[in-house]
Amino acid sequence: MKNISPPSVLSSRCFLIRPALFLVLCLASCSVHADQYDVYLLAGQSNMDGRGAASELTAQQSATSDTAIIFYRNPPYSSDGWKRLEPGYSVPPKFKGELPSSKFGPEIGFASAMSEAHPDRQIALIKGSKGGTSLRKDWAPGEKGKPETQGPRYRDFLETIQQATSxxxxxxxxxxxxxxLWHQGESDSKSSEKTYRERLESLISRIREDTGVADLPVVVGEVFDNGKRDSVRAAIKTVGTSGPNLGLVSSNGTTTWDDGTHFDAKSQWLLGQRFAQAMLRLVD
Structure with missing residues (x-):
């Protein structure tokens, strides 16, 4: 895994200079490198975590990014701090190795499109996602300031945001x-449209409250249409089109590598690009 470059330290040549000239010359020739980052949060279950095969990306698509970094946390796995973005910040079932893995999520296509739109900006992605998790339980936002009322993934995500920004x-x-960016719903496919919509609206409201950004733009992605998720898909569409700071990503035209749940590499890349297009309409 590739660490991001830390703030520059004093050049070694500074320490070869006599003490009397040390401060003056260091101020003139040695600087601390600091960046301004546009931070985006990524949350959800397996299709946000990513099950696309990194081996199916082109060399250009899979190249380590010069303009994007990622802080990934899926306990007990994590990126161990900020890293330059590349495929592999995903924990597929039965994974026992070290990150990066052989899978990727929509962050790759998203960062590529965002950087293409604004090549002068540095992008920082805070990704907290876990396969098989539900909004009704795992991501339940509960009550503000009362962790005991919150789902474990929501608590983990708040901790991840705090660690990453700190x-x-x-x-x-x-x-x-x-x-x-939010992509989730397969585990809630038995919920009614009204129930899932209210839960998703509550999650968005609480994320905005807990991050202190009252108008935080949020883009939600449709789950794959396998004919058994109509209520959740309808709820996602309603939420994503219900306000000025909300966006929707369609799953139309996508394909899966399994029986209709997990997007393949081509579709993961496409969804990432669509997430970027929807976000750009909200933030530009």
């Missing part, structure tokens, strides 16, 4: 929380 500021960087 590391940025501790290293001298600045950032702006620009938006959130």
């Amino acid at each position: 590391q940025l500021t501790d290293e001298g960087h600045t950032y702006q929380l620009r938006g959130m």
